[in-house]
Amino acid sequence: MVTVTNPGIVTTTSTPQRLRRLRVGIVSALVLALVGAVSTFLVAHSAAVSVQSAVVPAQAAIADTWNLLHRVDVALSTCTTDPAAQRGRTDCAVVLANGEYHGQIAIAVQNLAVLAGLAVGDRADRQVIQVVQGLLIDHLGLVEQAHFHLGQGHALLAEAYLRYAGNLLRGSIHDQLLDFVGRIGAELARQRQTHDNAPALALLWLVPLLVAVGLLLGGQVWLTKRFNRWLNVPLATASVGLVALGVVAARPLWAGAALAESTDGVRALLDAGLPPSAPALGPDDHLVAVAATAARSFNLEYVMPVLAIVCLALVIVGFQRRLDEYGTRSG
Amino acid sequence: MSPRRAIVLLVVTALALAGCGAIAGARAKVAILASWAVGSGEAEQFTRVAAAFAAANGFDIDYQGVREVNSVLRVELASGSPPDIAMPSSPAVLAAYAESGKLVLLDGDTAPRGQLLFGRRDPGRAYGVVLKTSLKSMVWRDASATSAPPKTWDELVALSRALRAGRTPWCVAVESGAQSGWPGTDWIEDILLHQSGPTAYQAWATGQLPWTSPEVRSAWTAWSRLLAESGMASPAAARRMLLTTWSDAVKGACAMEHQGSFARDIWRGASRDPSFFMFPSFSGPPDAGVAVGVDVAGLFTDKPEARALLRHLASRSGQEAWIREAGGGFFSPRTDLDRAAVYGPPSAIERQIADHLAIATRRCVDASDFMPATVADAFSAAVLEFLSDPDAARIPGLLRGLEQVRASVTTGWLADPCTAPR
Secondary structure: OEEEEEOOEEEEEOHHHHHHHHHHHHHHHHHHHHHHHHHHHHHHHHHHHHHHHHHHHHHHHHHHHHHHHHHHHHHHHHOEOOOOOOOOOOEHHHHHHHOHHHHHHHHHHHHHHHHHHOOOOOHHHHHHHHHHHHHHHHHHHHHHHHHHHHHOOOHHHHHHHHHHHHHHHHHHHHHHHHHHHHHHHHHHHHHHHHHHHHHHHHHHHHHHHHHHHHHHHHHHHHHHHHHOOOOOHHHHHHHHHHHHHHHHHHHHHHHHHHHHHHHHHHHHHHHHOOOOOOOOOOOOHHHHHHHHHHHOOOOHHHHHHHHHHHHHHHHHHHHHHHHHHHHHHHO | OOHHHHHHHHHHHHHHHHHHHHHHOOOEEEEEEEOOOOOOHHHHHHHHHHHHHHHHOOEEEEEEEOOOHHHHHHHHHHOOOOOOEEOOOOHHHHHHHHHOOOOEOOOOOOOOHHHEEEOOOOOOOEEEEEEEEEEOOEEEEEOOOOOOOOOEHHHHHHHHHHHOOOOEEEOOOOEEOEOOOHHHHHHHHHHHHHHHHHHHHHHHHOOOOOOOOHHHHHHHHHHHHHHHHOOOOOHHHHHHHHHOEHHHHHHOOEEEEEOOHHHHHHHHHOOOOEEEEEOOEOOOOOOOOEEEEEEEEEEOOOOHHHHHHHHHHHOHHHHHHHHHHOOOOOOOOOOOOOHHHHHOOOOOHHHHHHHHHHHOOOEEEOHHHHOOHHHHHHHHHHHHHHHOOOOHHHHHHHHHHHHHHHHHOOOOOOOOOEEOOO
16 A cells, blocks of 8 residues: 655555556557657658658759750850851851750750649749740740841841840849749748747657656656566566657658758858859759658658557556556455 | 536637637738839839728738739639739730630729720720820930920931930930830831821721831831931941840930830939920821820729729829829829829929820820730831831831731721820
8 A cells, every 4th residue: 555645635545556547647648649749750751742842853943944044045145146257256147057045945944844833832833934934935036036137147136136035034034933943942941940840849749758758767666666576578668669769750850950951051042043144053962862861751650650559568568467466466 | 507618618619709700800802913023113102002992991902013914914814813903014915805805894983984995895895994104205305415305306307417426316225125126116106196197196006007108108217317317327326226225225325215204213313314305296287196105904803802993093092192102203094183283393304294194185005005916026026127227228128028917917906096085
């Protein structure tokens, strides 16, 4: 018989009752920890998947598109419509005749079609891409006009149309692409917010988990004293299992923290803008790697419940043995 | 009831009331698409006027401003999410949507009749409303560099000839991305209007007067002569005109610019001493009216809040609020405003522009904004081709090409580009 004394209250609790209460407490804490851990894991994981499957490819596609357009722009803005007067510069007639610019713009339009199909942003965001596609057609029209007039021997008109095409590319098209990059940045920032909130959410499962581990360790000590046994193996194993559960649940949060760090790099790229005179950068390698790691779940959302069930079974078994033993002694 | 149950009941009731409140508090939103880029002065001015009305009437506005307004509108319509109100780049674009039944027709009381646009599909009901006007029949001049403004075309040519000794008489620059050429089309339109009169202008803008007609040919020839007399027919001048962005035209050492009232800030920003004179008359019709640019709006959804907002924007109080927000840099299609109150004394440039718009017997909408897009594009391209070598001998060939385009386009022509403002 155990007597628990509080100021003004005196209650009496038997050892089997205390064993059962301890078991209920640990099981409850374990269930709470499991629910919190799985939900936190799923939130963090879905954010990482979104970054890996949409944001990173979108950044890659937009950088690839801009680089293609940059090559077109360099080719068309550095050539001359008067090669006799400007020796050493490429003849625009040659650049226009080989049709390479046509192919590059076609690929850029295809890239944009892929981009519009990715799940980045909302419908309004993706409409920006469709507008750029329309503007690229306008750009192509201006270049074709230059080609036509050059063929007619109107070098100045050809130069003017090439200038208009270049200004359209470096003006409206660039601005619209930059607008879309900004929207990708906003998407990353949103994902980052999810990760920033993750430590607070972690308290939902970390506190019950720590309580469960504490109760297990406390119970172990008490059982050692009460039953003169050195170690309750099932409960000790359950304690190790719970620690493992905590490590597994925290895994996407570590990756998420690294992901959040890498968004700083992306933000710096956005702040600098896509330079019209230099190739654009694709997604940061670190971001690609971290997003891939964070998005790789290894089926941990299934491993966690299995681990928790094993821990539960061990707790039940560990306490049941003592209860049975107590019953035998009493009997 | 136990205290515990009472607390639970209270909490549930509070949550239900909060939910109902959230639903009841969901405000309607009117989406507006226009070409004034978000963050620009024009966009700020417009959104302040629209937001103030919306707030007073219990709804919100969602403004989208992009230079490529026509492309965005096309995409939004194709994807089934059009804005409630759109202001495309020209009346012709809006009219094309009206013809295809994409627009919601306006109520008769949306604005005075002269401010409304009527189509062929339902001639009795308007499809668009003019919200903003720019005076185009005007010439900006550096007051310190030019003497008294010319009254006739011949005086203008003589002034240009006199100026060429010291500086470039005209600021002409036509680069404007995919829309390059429009400052030149404005020249032809104004010359044609003032040389041959509004009847010929109207017939030409509506596709009934051939490009090879004497009236059109005479307009091109007059411009060619002016450029030649100004010393601007040289390859160097042609290069400068073609390769300079239109808004940079005044940065050169030039004395005058044929440009709309929207160039007010450009002239002020260029540290010039700006003033203007009206486009001079030829010896022909004495009162040809003025050419204007217009910003038109149409309804793409039948939302009561959108109708109310459009009615307010077109109203006298809405227009006056808009003028105040723009610091006088907004010109209204209405003639019933208290111009002294909103534009200041008669000496103010803004007041003078507003007075010219108000007293004009006719306002003729920019013809290239009124023609079908194919014809307007060919017109701009012809201007560019002409400016590459502004020799009058090339004009007949260019006009024959334009006439072929006109003859091939049988749909999309509008009626009545010239209207009396009162």
